[in-house]
Amino acid sequence: MFIEDDAQMESFWIQTAIGAIKALTFVCDVITFPVYLVLQRPWETRQQSRRVxxxxxxxxxxxxxxxxxxxxxxxHVKMLQANIDTLEKMLKYVSKIYSNQRCLGTRQILSEEDETQPNGRVFKKYKMGEYKWKTFAEVDKSANSFGCGLRKLGQQPKQNIVLFAETRSEWMVAAHGCFKQNMPIVTVYATLGDEGVCHCINETEVSTIITSHELLPKFKNLLSQIPKVNTIIVMEDQLKPTDTTGFKEGVQVYKFQEVIKLGEQNACEGVAPEPQDDAIIMYTSGSTGTPKGVQLSHQNCIATMKGFCDMVKINSDDVLLGFLPLAHVFELLAESVCLLNGVPIGYSTPLTLIDSSSKIMKGSRGDAAVLKPTCMTAVPLILDRISKGINTQVNSNSPFKKALFQFMYNYKVRWTNRGYKTPLVDKLIFKKVAKLMGGRVRLIMSGGAPLSSDTHEQIKICLCVEVIQGYGLTETTSAATVMDAKDMQYGxxxxxxxxxxxxxxxxxxxxxxxxxxxxxxxxxxxxxxxxxxxxxxxxxxxxxxxxxxxxxxxxxxxxxxxxxxxxxxxxxxxxxx
Known part of the structure; x- marks a missing residue:
């Protein structure tokens, strides 16, 4: 009896408080409406949304x-005027324009230490530093040297080479080193499984594999199934030494920096690709059957970049957070568009992305908080997880805070659908959520699969960002359609x-x-x-x-x-x- 009375009393006071807040917001709306009407011009936003x-x-x-x-x-016009029709020309072009500006950034891992949890368990956590940057000129120079290093090791133009590594700055350096020597890169997903990985390597008849410290041990077992491979290049770990012993006789293992130094010592002329030459053979992670390698030419990639630049507004102070697989054409082309526009890319991983990520030491900041990106790419699965996390956080609050959040959410949705912005509500309520990603994210580009209307709306409202959904496939170099940023419809x-x-x-x-x-x-x-x-x-x-x-x-x-x-x-x- 008393419990029911207490619950009813609490519900009464919550409804009373929310009613008072509704009255207060109504008064604020009446006072501020003329100002917002003049400054925000919502009819133009609605008109742009409806335009053909x-x-x-x-x-x-x-x-x-x-x-x-x-x-x-x-x-797009500048690319035509400068005759940029290959990825090799693209990097050469931007490295001159943005020579000394930040290009690729890697978060420094200072140490790995034991951290005792409240339950007594001990986990390994990273003590992390700041981002360390390479300029556009430095990236171009490293790519030149890496390409020459590959030539010195026997890799020839138009000879396929496998790139099997997680997303990181060395991935882009390696890829552009190959483009400079007209060597098609073969990208492979680790999720294909050992049989799928071996199929991709054998079908493309590669002799050289570029991989990472984490994935290198896999090849001790696979080398017997990929007989043509005789060279492995490994991207080093920041803390742990890489064990290059115990590999099949006749297979040479080189560290990534060794190949760059080899290229510095044996400078060579580049071999410029033609637009129709293969830039990438990208294996799809199809749900059924044997993986298929999609041949993507330099012309294909450049065309997509032109199309993306026509649809996505780029600002001079933008910074991209890179963490989706670069073996996915959507991420590779999104990052390439950033390079084309002089936008720096700071790399991250799901293990270190935010303050609460599994490898971040208590009291330390995640990559997003340090980098403070303005743009990021995502797939619906990731956005669904963020949406679920927001719901979990809201539901863990007191009944009053839950009711307040729901009222403010509905309030913002109502005004947003009319073409208005809600700066006061954003500052008081939603900017706290946005700080999880550094507080500056303005644009999230979603691809890979259709995004549900509910998730699209919630991410846009709660993170105070534009969410632009696109559609494309590996076979179309990720290009087909992209949402207009002013489109107010979902789905x-x-x-x-x-x-x-x-x-x-x-x-x-x-x-x-x-x-x-x-x-x-x-x-x-x-x-x-x-x-x-x-x-x-x-x-x-x-x-x-x-x-x-x-x-x-x-x-x-x-x-x-x-x-x-x-x-x-x-x-x-x-x-x-």
Whole structure:
């Protein structure tokens, strides 16, 4: 009886308090509304959200083809003027423009120490320092030297080379060292398993593997299954010495810095690739079957970079937090766009990302708090975890704080949907959540899979950021569509990039037709310079899924979509069950 009375009394006082806060916010709204109306001009935001972003350029009862209505932006035009048509030219170009500016940053690990937990257990934690940076000129020089070091070790232009390592600055240096010598890099996911890794290495007939300290021991067991490999280059750990003994006879193991020094001592001329040359053979981590290697040319990569630059606004003070796998085309191209725009990239890992990450010593700051990034890439799985973490944190609060948060969340959603910003509410409530990622993040780019509307809205509201969702595949070098930053709707993946066209083609088995109302529906076909030439050593599969038409290369995605009246695509299913 008393317990029920106490609960009812608490509920009464909470409702009374929230009612008072509602009254107070109403008064504040009345006072500030004219100011916000004049300063924020919300009608323009709503108008920009509704604007037509792509239009049909061809259609009949079987197909409709859409193209962006937007012109190329400044960076795209500059790339055309400077004739930047390969990744090798791109780095050479930016290293001159941004020569002494920060380029790639690595957080220094000072020591690994035992930390006793409240339950008595002891865990190894990192004592960490600041970020150590290489300038654009230093990165370009290191890449030159690494490429020459590879030549000295016997690696030849147009000879494939495997890059099998986690995301870090050495990954980008190694990749661009290869591009400078026209050596296609083969990227492999560790999640493919030993059999998948061996398949990728054997199919591409590589003799040299670039890997990391953490992954090196794997090859002691795998070398017997990859007989052509005779050279392994290992990126060193900051603290632990790398054991290079015990490998199969005839296999030489070199440290990453040794190869750079070898290149410094044996300087060589670069071998400039042509736009149609393979830059990357990227193996997909497909859910079924044998991994397929997607051939991505320099032209494919440059096309995607142009398209991204036309859609994503870059600021002069931006900093990117890099931690998604660079073996994923989305992360690689996002980081390449940052390099193109002079944006520094600071690297992190899930183990050290935020203050509460598993390897961060108590009282120390995570990478995000030190780097203070403004931009980051993510996949829906990561954003779903952040969303779940926010919900857990809110639900752990007192009933009053939960009710207050929910009221403020709904309040911000209501005004945001009308085209307004809520600076006072952000400062009082939501900026505290945003500090988890350093407090400066303004833009999160999500790719890899469709993002749910609920997660999209919650991340945008609670972290006070723009969340831009895109759609693309490895076969299209990540390019297809990207959301307009002013689009206020959720659950859609944007309009075609300036470098791609999108077709919807009837899929009769599922009754998805371009004549459907209210929106045309069908299988999504992507065309443009970003579309791959095909699958490595799989001509039959390539012929099934790729084709040339009207001077464009096209790829059949197997995804079902519908295009709304403003030219924006929504993914609604798959043809492959």
């Amino acid at each position: 972003k792509a239009k049909p350029v061809s259609n009949d009862k079987q197909m409709v083809q859409y193209r962006s209505v937007d012109p190329p932006r400044e960076i 859609r993946v944007g309009a075609p990039l300036t470098v791609t066209d999108i077709k919807l083609v009837n899929w009769e088995e599922g009754n998805y037709r371009v004549t459907n109302k209210p929106h045309p529906q069908g299988e999504i076909i992507i065309g443009g310079d970003s579309v791959s030439k095909g699958y490595y050593k799989l001509p039959g599969k390539t012929e099934e899924e790729f084709f040339d038409e009207d001077g464009k290369r096209w790829f059949k995605t197997g995804d079902i979509g519908e295009v709304h009246s403003d030219g924006v695509l929504k993914i609604i299913g798959k043809t492959l069950i």
